[in-house]
Amino acid sequence: MKKIExxxxxxxxxxxxDILADSGIGGMTVTPAxxxxxxxxxxxxxxxxxxxxxxxxxxxVLEMIRKVARTGATGDGKIAVLPLDNIIRIRTGEDGASAI
Ligand SMILES: Nc1ncnc2c1ncn2[C@@H]1O[C@H](COP(=O)(O)OP(=O)(O)OP(=O)(O)O)[C@@H](O)[C@H]1O
Ligand SMILES: [Mg+2]
Structure with missing residues (x-):
């Protein structure tokens, strides 16, 4: 599992x-920065x-973000991919990929 930031x-x-919401990801968190x-x-x-x-x-996911977020001008942003040890779904207690 990975965390994509x-x-x-x-x-x-x-x-x-719009593109990510239709892509089958489990969810996302968004923060103004x-x-x-x-x-x-x-x-x-x-x-x-x-x-x-x-x-x-x-x-x-990386391909979709790159495709849509790019203007070609300076300041388009960055994508980081980080290793993810575990995910826990709080409601059920399940963990690992099935908790995504
Ligand atoms: N090294 C970094 N660490 C953390 N955040 C970064 C870093 N570089 C860029 N960012 C974040 O990404 C945003 C956009 O960065 P930006 O696209 O200008 O990066 P860049 O490396 O200068 O590339 P470009 O040449 O396209 O401008 C920044 O405003 C900042 O929020
Ligand atoms: Mg820049």
């Missing part, structure tokens, strides 16, 4: 949401998206 332009968030990249031109408004994904979903 994407930081995207605010103006691109709705498109990213501010940040800077290499250009250090002050803090810019971004959206941070967090998704817990099973291994087989990861490439597809």
């Amino acid at each position: 994407a930081i995207v332009r605010k103006e691109k968030f709705q498109e990213v949401y 501010q940040g800077f990249g290499h250009h250090r031109n002050g803090l810019k408004d971004k959206m941070k998206i967090e998704i817990y994904a099973d291994e087989f979903q990861v490439d597809k």
